[in-house]
Amino acid sequence: MKQVVQAGEIRPPITHIGVIGWVKNNLFNGVFNSILTVVTLFLLWKVVPPFFRWAFIDSAWHTTSQACREAAGACWSIISMNYRFILFGFYPYEQHWRPFLAMMILFGLLFYSRDRSHWKKPLAYGWIIGLFTMGLLMKGGILGLPSVESTQWGGLPLTLLLAVFGLTAAYPLGVILALGRRSRMPGVKILCILYIEMIRGVPLISLLFMSSIIFPLFLPEGVTFNKILRAQVAIILFTAAYIAEVVRGGLQGMSRGQYEAAESIGLNYYLTMRLVILPQALKIVIPPTVSILISAFKDTSLVVIIALFDLLKTTQSVLSNPEWMGFSREAYVFVAILYFLGCFSMSNYSRKLEKELSRGD
Amino acid sequence: MNIEKKASEGQMIEFIDVHKWFGEFHVLQGINLSVDRQERIVICGPSGSGKSTLIRCINRLEEHQRGRIVVDGIELTNNIKNIEKIRAEVGMVFQHFNLFPHLTIVQNLSLGPIWVRKVPKKEAEETAMYYLEKVHIAEQARKFPGQLSGGQQQRVAIARSLCMNPKVMLFDEPTSALDPEMIKEVLDVMIELAQEGMTMIVVTHEMGFAKSVAHRVLFMDFGKIVEGNTPEEFFEHPQHERTKLFLSQILH
DSSP states (O other): OHHHHHGGGSOOOOOOOHHHHHHHHHTSSSHHHHHHHHHHHHHHHHHHHHHHIIIIISOBSSOOHHHHHHSSSOBTHHHHHHHHHHHHTTSOGGGTHHHHHHHHHHHHHHHHHTSGGGOSHHHHHHHHHHHHHHHHHHHOOSTTOOOOOGGGOOHHHHHHHHHHHHHHHHHHHHHHHHHHHTOSOHHHHHHHHHHHHHHHTSOHHHHHHIIIIIHHHTSOTTOOOOHHHHHHHHHHHHHHHHHHHHHHHHHHTSOHHHHHHHHHTTOOHHHIIIIIIHHHHHHHTHHHHHHHHHHHHHHGGGGGGGTOOBHHHHHHHHHTSGGGTTOHHHHHHHHHHHHHHHHHHHHHHHHHHHHHHGGGO | OTTOOOOOTTEEEEEEEEEEEETTEEEEEEEEEEEETTOEEEEEOOTTSSHHHHHHHHTTSSOOOEEEEEETTEEOSSOHHHHHHHHHHEEEEOTTOOOOTTSOHHHHHHHHHHHTSOOOHHHHHHHHHHHHHHTTOGGGTTSOGGGSOHHHHHHHHHHHHHHTOOSEEEEESTTTTSOHHHHHHHHHHHHHHHHTTOEEEEEOOOHHHHHHHOSEEEEEETTEEEEEEOHHHHHHSOOSHHHHHHHHHHOO
């Protein structure tokens, strides 16, 4: 009892000890850690300044390839002189404003959709109109816009198209598959299990090959499907199977009491899932879901194997131009930065979403 | 058996020779029970005796395999529409509250009315606030369940059921998961509910509650209703050996 009474008088141990104290406690506490710290500092000193010099000081920014070869540092000219082709591929040069505008609409919509309080009916209409406008801009053929065949689409718009449609279509499909796999109806259940296991059993590359080479063999003479569409479907089907398994994990984490409480107030299966189970289950699996979405985003680069010119392929094309051969480091660093921006914003957004949704815990 | 009352008009719930098995385990062994409107019944018995299963059969959280169960004139069959109709009329309070953790308290309460009864949102929230007042917890309306104590959560759960304006309330050990100091606040709400004439079936070991509000106390053991009587008779003159043994164990 005495301890309880005195508890108020005991101060918590001092934990704030200033910079020097922090350095001492975290970097030099013991012989081994001190050695590690010194070695790390040495490596940083060896690596960082030369890189900085290569990338920013000795580098050529907007020159001919000839000038680039004489410079000691990075040749960013390969980007600045070729960025139109890297970003838009074989899309007609004078029409580049169209995919550019389409991308801006997409970014605008994505940016506006960040805030959950905007998730209302007008936003849905906004997306429908936006997607329609984007398609119109890309394809053309009316309103005085010259028609551009999808075989000429390429670069960043193609990557974004495959990724955005792939992810937004794969997610609901995955949720439906997960629910189907837990269904009490044996037919539905078996179909879903078969689907998930078969798709997960093959690499994405083989699915893409199938969609581009084998699938047309089954079509009657003269009937063709758009190549981009076929790749898009392959990506959706592939990603959905993985999402389904992650979501199933979330569903299994739900206690029976939640189902019973929902049922006991008279909610039917659909409402129980929509209002009670899925909001909780999907929240639990945000981290693994985002991993899948991120890897699916990067996997869109595999469409090079069926000769679609996505961002990575257009970059490689520039590198195969004799004039710019040998500057692959700079080109790949640039592409890596673009991919990183995409992936990092996804992971950042997911963290924000998780935080917002965890208010109730 | 004296628990079988004569069938009369307006019976709320009727069990006729109901059997249920969990695999090989015969959990309900021929239950006959009829509950009048506004009647309050307390069911007690050792764990595994089938008392929870019995009341969970009433809103079909468990399926019975033989016999008939009729709730408010509707027989429970595989007809899913009937089941949903009955569930909307029968409120249930669980041992572990089972509030929806991702919704605020007022959202927890208005969910059923809005989606099942198609009540406009504003009206549903007003009803929710009315019942929150009733369970003395209106000031917590905008919080999430995780921010409330066990006793408060259980009162919210009771209010959630009441929002559906049920004809019967089922309580499945409503105070068993609570810390001792919170039991009273929940029982008080239940007593108020009883005074308003709600039909109630309560599985509980709170014998004080049974004495003060129940019309009948049933004792279950091994899947059967061993005996049932008015609280006075039940506690003063238990008929069966097993009832006596059970009472001696819980009434120290």
